[in-house]
Amino acid sequence: MSHSPTVGVYDYGIFFSLTALSLGIGLYLSFRKRGRYRNRDETFLGSRKIHGVALALSMVASSVTAVGTIGFVAYYYLHGFHTLWCIPAFLPGGILVYYFILPVLYELKLTSIFEYLRMRYGNGVGIASSLIYFVLSQTIGATGLYSAAVAMSTIFGMSLAISIILLGVAGTTYTALGGLKSVVWADCVQALIMVSSPFAIIGKVIYDSVRSAVPPRPLDDLNFSAYILRTELDLTTDETVWAGSIGAFPVQLMRLGLDQVITQRFLAARSLRQARLAGFGGISLLVFCYLLHGLAAFSMIYWFRDCDPVLSGSITRYDQIVPYYIDKNASSAHGFRGLFLAGLVSASISTVSSIVNSHAAILYVDIVSPYIPISEEKSGHVMVALATSSGIVMVLLGLLVPYIGSAARFFIALNSGAAGPFAGIIILAFFFPWANAKGTAVAALGVFILQIWQTTGRFLSRTGPARMAYGLDRCPANITLMSVELPGNREKYQGLLLYRISPYWCSLFSGCLTVLLGLAFSVASGSPKGNVEAALRLSSPSVFKFWRRIGFLRHIAKPIERVAPDPLATEEIEALRTHESDNCAIMEAASWTGLKLISSSILKTGIS
Incomplete structure (x- = not known):
């Protein structure tokens, strides 16, 4: 990618003003409470007195990462929009989670979903699940941290390592000192700022297309069916209506409330009614963000489909397409890059702070306090230390991402795949009273090992969905042309059938298999x-x-x-x-x- 144009004073001003605003809220609430004793409920659940609207905004800010802002747009551009078919599944998923699962945790006055698993199955299952969650979610946070740092270092010319450290320290500081209440109110500001990134892309494409001497080709000949209306039942790809709406259901259950980050928001509400308001409000805002990222990707398709930057040699990977557009087209718009980067950094800091707080809750509630007696005087210091430790680990992993890129992508894929077995454990716990600890543990462990095998094989075989066809028909004359790779010309992997199953379908099958095997093993071992x-x-x-x-x-x-x-x-x-x-x-x-x-x-x- 070519070197970025000189960053203007407006870019610096807008970026630092918006970033200082979002961080200032969190830091203000953190230092205002310094010196006061804070118990577990106040640290991890905001004393269970947070309004549902604030929690809904926080849920979305925690779910939409910097990876999503850049990565989803690139994915939609390259493979189509079929993953947006998860949106119709949000309503039944929300009803299941907000009426039958999380209200039980709310009435039990618990702090984490793993605390419930320890009550239901015993310490072994609960602690093992929490440790797996800790490792996988740390990778998600570190990758999001790295993505925002890359954009920050590219636009402002800062060192990548310094950018990662600054973002990690910023998110960890107010989280460790202020607890969930600081995180939630900072998330509210960050949620409003982070939508500026896709809005900036959409607005700039519209502006450029109107002002351009040679406007992009109209979209009336675009094959919309290939992008979003493929209805064949193909278990080897996520890019069908059925994969997005049915196959991804366990992944969406995690996103809607079974993930500890979202569970904490539900449990922090003033009442069960407010908790449901947070849940369904969060769904509405999440739908808005998904559609907004889809429109941003549609803008990229409109702008680049006749001069694809990868085919022209301008960039080497499609996940660079958004930064490439920003670099190439933003120099004439004062403050545009600062606005875009502020949204990206806000998404990253929100993700870091939410994961750090949820990790501190899990470590304190499910791993440390059951085995190590902690006095009230020391509990506050222990909680701060756990949050700080989680943030340090995430920063260190973020610094390693450039060197372990393949490993990071593998863990992200495994995190998505693990949604199936984990959703199966939760469904067994809440809906099947015959499920016991032995049967559930054996089933979940076996399926998770199978999931690791499948994810590893698929990852190493480089199996992926077909790509959309783009061209170079309207590129400038001085662009070096390369051959266009059509989706039909790609050689499909013909190896082991298990490796060919797409991630969404594999998640659904692994969730169902966990439930069936868990019930069978539980009945075989006996349930008094x-x-x-x-x-x-x-x-x-x-x-x-x-x-x-x-x-x-x-x-x-x-x-x-x-x-x-x-x-x-x-x-x-x-x-x-x-x-x-x-x-x-x-x-x-x-x-x-x-x-x-x-x-x-x-x-x-x-x-x-």
């Missing part, structure tokens, strides 16, 4: 009546009604009472912890003694 009743206390009442209606739980004489939030004082709860008996007895007493009694016992023993 007491354990089934205990599991029902940790699920939605609708689950019990459904199974009774079809005749599976008629041996249970009366409706299972839900576990209710507990009015007991902290010292009473601590006293109760020293007098725990077996699961069934404690479950029977839970309706009288409340949440914490059942929580403390199951966290130690699990429903096995």
